[in-house]
Amino acid sequence: MNISVLGTGSFGTSLAMVLAGNRHDVMMYGRNEAVVDEINSRHTNGHYLKDITLPEEIYAVSNLEEAVLHAELLVIAVPVKAVRGLTRNIHEILLSHRKKVLIVHVAKGLELNTHLRVSEVIEQETTDETVEDICVLGGPSHAEEVALKSPTTVSTASLHNKGVETVQDVFMSKYFRVYINEDLIGVEIGGALKNIIAIAVGALHGLNFGDNAKAAIITRGLQEIARLGTKMGADPLTFLGLSGIGDLIVTATSHHSRNFRCGIMLAEGLSLEEAEEKMGMVVEGVNTTRAAYELSEEYGVEMPITKVLHQYLFDDISEEEAFYKLMMREKTSESIGLKELLHEQYKDGSNQ
Known part of the structure; x- marks a missing residue:
């Protein structure tokens, strides 16, 4: 061909x-x-x-x-x-x-x-x-x-x-x-939003936080991706596959990932402009963070990691303040929101 x-x-x-x-x-x-x-x-x-x-x-x-x-x-x-x-x-x-x-x-x-x-x-x-x-x-x-x-x-x-x-x-x-x-929507949304979480995990790595913190952000990040993606018309099960958890793991845990490396550079004190210049390649997660944050407001979807990363990237809050905002959020259930989305998606059996 x-x-x-x-x-x-x-x-x-x-x-x-x-x-x-x-x-x-x-x-x-x-x-x-x-x-x-x-x-x-x-x-x-x-x-x-x-x-x-x-x-x-x-x-x-x-x-x-x-x-x-x-x-x-x-x-x-x-x-x-x-x-x-x-x-x-x-x-x-x-x-x-x-x-x-x-x-x-x-x-x-x-x-x-x-x-x-x-x-x-x-x-x-x-x-x-x-x-x-x-x-x-x-x-x-x-x-x-x-x-x-x-x-x-x-x-x-x-x-x-x-x-x-x-x-x-x-x-x-x-x-x-x-x-x-x-599921075209799910494949594209999973591929886009995982870059946001990869920047956040990179920042944790740059701050010398341990595997516990990084695993938490990856796992909770997947929930955010699924919540917004499902609201936009994706099948929530797509995010358990290659374009969801698969792409998220590889992007948020590897030095091959420019989004992960960007997060490290930011935590080490570089400005966003300096990190992008040093990378020499486009860091898609930066613009996607802005777009996803605005979409979360439009759809009324709670995305705390995306929101805090947006503030960190564009409102210049400190790493300490960003970390505090995530850890001291209002107490909630781990699966809140996602079970409701799954029930709504599959209640009539049409997506089984």
């Missing part, structure tokens, strides 16, 4: 390696001429994947039209803030050439001002004339480990349920396993 990966970051590059290994004709698109030249001439992408040699079959271009016209399937692997503009350009190219493609995105976040999920952004900027289906690929998948062919399992879901089997087929390999999930 002819496939173009739009984005030359770490995850886009590692997915291009998976696809090339599966004998697809893979082209990458990137705006940075130096990175494009490095991929073509040296078969490396050293800034994002150190000490990794790319398959010689992967070819990179800096011309978007060339990449779009090459493809039957487009993989959008850019930061969330770049998705709308890129998709608009893709649509114009496809429309002018009367071409139709399948789109799969791997962006994990929410659009800042609209609070839309990435598939919703793509849907707004395309039509049925140009796009067969819009899919997401998500789950616990550090790019560095995918590039090393470490066993990885992910899930895919789609808007129209037309493209998931194709996505499963083209990505599946002996080290990269893809499951089909029918």
